[in-house]
Structures are given as C-alpha cells and as structure tokens.
Amino acid sequence: MFTIGKLASLTSVSNDTLRYYEQEGLVEPAGKSPAGYRLYDKDSARRIHFIKHAQNCGFTLAEIRELLALRGRDNACCGDVRTRAIEKKLQIEHKIRAMKAMSKALDQLIAECANEAQPVKECTIIAALERATVAAPVQ
Amino acid sequence: MFTIGKLASLTSVSNDTLRYYEQEGLVEPAGKSPAGYRLYDKDSARRIHFIKHAQNCGFTLAEIRELLALRGRDNACCGDVRTRAIEKKLQIEHKIRAMKAMSKALDQLIAECANEAQPVKECTIIAALERATVAAPVQ
DNA sequence: CTAGACCCTGGAGTATACTCCAAGGTCAAG
DNA sequence: CTTGACCTTGGAGTATACTCCAGGGTCTAG
CATH class of the missing domain: 1.10.1660.10 (Multidrug-efflux Transporter Regulator; Chain: A; Domain 2)
Known part of the structure; x- marks a missing residue:
C-alpha cells in the first residue's frame, strides 16, 4: 500500500x-x-x-470506463457484457486496419525517400490510405 | 469544384x-x-x-498536420522528412501493438463469456494487455 | 516542536476540437 | 425583386481531459 x-x-x-x-x-x-x-x-x-x-x-475516458466495466466482478458474463465486448472489439479492429494502412503508406513514403534528391510527387499517405481502408463504420 | x-x-x-x-x-x-x-x-x-x-x-490535429506536411510538394524527400516519417511509423506500430493486445484480451473475455453463468474472476483485459504490451515509449 | 515534504478538498484555469450564434452578403427560382 | 437556401467573418460557448492554485491538515526527521 x-x-x-x-x-x-x-x-x-x-x-x-x-x-x-x-x-x-x-x-x-x-x-x-x-x-x-x-x-x-x-x-x-x-x-x-x-x-x-x-x-x-484513441479511446476516450468514457470508452475506457466502458472497457473497464466489462470486467465488473459480480454479474460479469451476462449477454450484455459479451455484446459490448464484441462491439469494442470491432471498434478496435477497425482502428487497427486504419493504422495498418497508414503504416503502409508511411513505408512507401520512407522507401521513396531512400533515394534522396528525387521529390515525391504523389500524396502517398492519403493515396495509400484511400486504397487500403474502407471498413464498417465505428458505431 | x-x-x-x-x-x-x-x-x-x-x-x-x-x-x-x-x-x-x-x-x-x-x-x-x-x-x-x-x-x-x-x-x-x-x-x-x-x-x-x-x-x-488517436492522432491529434497537430500530429495530423505533421503527417500531411510529410508530403510537402517542393522540398519533400529531404532527410528530415524521412526521419519524421520513420518516427510516425514507430508511433503507429506501437499503437497497433497495444490495440492488438486489447483485441486479444477482448477475445478472451468474449470466449469466457460464451459459457454464460460462469462469472469472470480475473481482470482479463488488463492482465492480457500487461502480458502483451511493453514497447518503446512513444516519443 | 518545527521545518519540509507530503496529503486533503474545492474550485478555477487551460488546450484541444469543435459547435453555435449574429449580422450580413450571394444567388437561383418564381 | 423578393424569398429561401446557401455563403461570409468574427466571436462566444461547450465537452473532454487535464492542470494549477488556495487554504489547510499530516507526518517524519532533526
């Protein structure tokens, strides 16, 4: 203590x-x-x-409060908790997809930057993100 | 237009x-x-x-401004831009790791909740996150 | 027994990211 | 040529997540 x-x-x-x-x-x-x-x-x-x-x-304190509530000690495993857990998981997966797309876009940018002097012409980040993402809306 | x-x-x-x-x-x-x-x-x-x-x-508008600046049209591919791109990528990877850990923790919770009536005793989310994450500090 | 480092509550202030007016200009339709 | 749906700027207000006092109590060391 x-x-x-x-x-x-x-x-x-x-x-x-x-x-x-x-x-x-x-x-x-x-x-x-x-x-x-x-x-x-x-x-x-x-x-x-x-x-x-x-x-x-990227979770707000309100969302974190919900995440924490999922493991409430007494009447945990009811269907409602399960539903919210699944909901949160979908939210997280969506975010992961978006972040992977961004990571990829940055990879491309970094690779292109490897041969210096040659300026980037396309907006790699936005373009890559546009190609990669498009998923279920988050709630 | x-x-x-x-x-x-x-x-x-x-x-x-x-x-x-x-x-x-x-x-x-x-x-x-x-x-x-x-x-x-x-x-x-x-x-x-x-x-x-x-x-x-989870990026702030200030960070997004930076991300957007990475593809500045004129003097793009300079070493500075590359460095910042790498920095951002590390940040993103770190976040992805944390989110995957959370996703896993939720999976566990969901699986445990499949057999209803049996209450969860451990704090699955926190425990799983603790096991899974521990990475380079984000900036 | 007092100095300094800690703790308490309550409330005000700040940064970020909007959100909502007020007062007025623009424009296509009837 | 007016009505209604759009647009403009400027400034004030709100929610979230802190952050920082003020005024006061607690506790350990010398």
Missing part, C-alpha cells in the same frame, strides 16, 4: 490526474489511511497503465 | 469544422468564387477523410 505520490511516479501521471480519474470513476484507491490519505496497491498501477494504453489507442 | 456545404455532406463533417480545419492549416480550398465562397475539389474530400481516419487512430 502506497500513497498517491508514489502511484503518480510509478505510472508517470500527476497526482491531480489520479484524483481526476477517481472523480471520473476510473480508479478507486484500494483503501484510505486514518488521516484520509488515498492508499493504492499494484493493481491500481496496472489500471493506470491500462488507461494510458487505451488512451494512446 | 463545389462549395463548403457539398464537401461537408460528402465527408460527414460540418461546415464549421471545415472552416476550423482551414484555420488550423489542415485544408485549403482549391479556390474561391468571385463572391468569396470557398471552392473544393475531390482532393479536398480525400484529405478530410484522411484527417478523420487519422483522428480515429
């Missing part, structure tokens, strides 16, 4: 951000000290890392 | 958003009518779609 400052430095986010996440229902301290200090454990750190990863993948 | 309203409905964004993007240096109208109306072409529509895709992949 450690206090907020420790968790903050462990996860590279600020104390304020941790309190904000708590306010937004994304993390709860594992407990409180007699003086009212928030006390966290290793799972708290995991959760913060998860939030940061998910955010980096 | 068509006006802003057409481009807006073609790309499913608002007129206001298009003007905002222009203000932020992300799109320029292909021309202007005598009355001062913005006039766009198909490339404009492509660019808007690109912006939306990139945004959906």
Whole structure:
C-alpha cells in the first residue's frame, strides 16, 4: 500500500490526474489511511497503465470506463457484457486496419525517400490510405 | 469544384469544422468564387477523410498536420522528412501493438463469456494487455 | 516542536476540437 | 425583386481531459 505520490511516479501521471480519474470513476484507491490519505496497491498501477494504453489507442475516458466495466466482478458474463465486448472489439479492429494502412503508406513514403534528391510527387499517405481502408463504420 | 456545404455532406463533417480545419492549416480550398465562397475539389474530400481516419487512430490535429506536411510538394524527400516519417511509423506500430493486445484480451473475455453463468474472476483485459504490451515509449 | 515534504478538498484555469450564434452578403427560382 | 437556401467573418460557448492554485491538515526527521 502506497500513497498517491508514489502511484503518480510509478505510472508517470500527476497526482491531480489520479484524483481526476477517481472523480471520473476510473480508479478507486484500494483503501484510505486514518488521516484520509488515498492508499493504492499494484493493481491500481496496472489500471493506470491500462488507461494510458487505451488512451494512446484513441479511446476516450468514457470508452475506457466502458472497457473497464466489462470486467465488473459480480454479474460479469451476462449477454450484455459479451455484446459490448464484441462491439469494442470491432471498434478496435477497425482502428487497427486504419493504422495498418497508414503504416503502409508511411513505408512507401520512407522507401521513396531512400533515394534522396528525387521529390515525391504523389500524396502517398492519403493515396495509400484511400486504397487500403474502407471498413464498417465505428458505431 | 463545389462549395463548403457539398464537401461537408460528402465527408460527414460540418461546415464549421471545415472552416476550423482551414484555420488550423489542415485544408485549403482549391479556390474561391468571385463572391468569396470557398471552392473544393475531390482532393479536398480525400484529405478530410484522411484527417478523420487519422483522428480515429488517436492522432491529434497537430500530429495530423505533421503527417500531411510529410508530403510537402517542393522540398519533400529531404532527410528530415524521412526521419519524421520513420518516427510516425514507430508511433503507429506501437499503437497497433497495444490495440492488438486489447483485441486479444477482448477475445478472451468474449470466449469466457460464451459459457454464460460462469462469472469472470480475473481482470482479463488488463492482465492480457500487461502480458502483451511493453514497447518503446512513444516519443 | 518545527521545518519540509507530503496529503486533503474545492474550485478555477487551460488546450484541444469543435459547435453555435449574429449580422450580413450571394444567388437561383418564381 | 423578393424569398429561401446557401455563403461570409468574427466571436462566444461547450465537452473532454487535464492542470494549477488556495487554504489547510499530516507526518517524519532533526
């Protein structure tokens, strides 16, 4: 069990951000000290890392709250949870496809840039993305 | 050549958003009518779609501006552009890895949910993500 | 027993990305 | 030649996700 400052430095986010996440229902301290200090454990750190990863993948805090809710401890495996999990998975797959297309487009750009001096004439990124993507709309 | 309203409905964004993007240096109208109306072409529509895709992949408008700058027409293929392209590619790959991990975690959750009634005990999403990711920091 | 480093709450401020007016000009149809 | 659907600029307002106080309590070390 450690206090907020420790968790903050462990996860590279600020104390304020941790309190904000708590306010937004994304993390709860594992407990409180007699003086009212928030006390966290290793799972708290995991959760913060998860939030940061998910955010980096383009999910909003609201969406992350949903992702976290999928593993609610009590009445987990009901059909509703499964449905939302599948929904989120489709969302993620869609994003992955778009990002792969971009990665490919960048590859092309990088390859073309290998022989310097010769200027790029086509808009490689946009063109490649246009060829590659076109998938089910995300929600 | 068509006006802003057409481009807006073609790309499913608002007129206001298009003007905002222009203000932020992300799109320029292909021309202007005598009355001062913005006039766009198909490339404009492509660019808007690109912006939306990139945004959906978690890039900020500032980053998207950078991505778009990579294909600057005049002095493109200089080493600097190549470097930034490689940088962006690493960023994207990192995100793809994280998203694949999440996708996998959701698969697991979905599979476990297939046999209803049996509640999930472990935090699958976080656990799977933790196992799977750990990559170079993104910038 | 006090100095310095920590913690608390509550509220205000900031950056990003829109979103929505107000006040007015443009233009094709009837 | 006016009506209605479009366009213009400029500026204010909103949601999200922080970020930064102010004013005050807690705790460990000297």
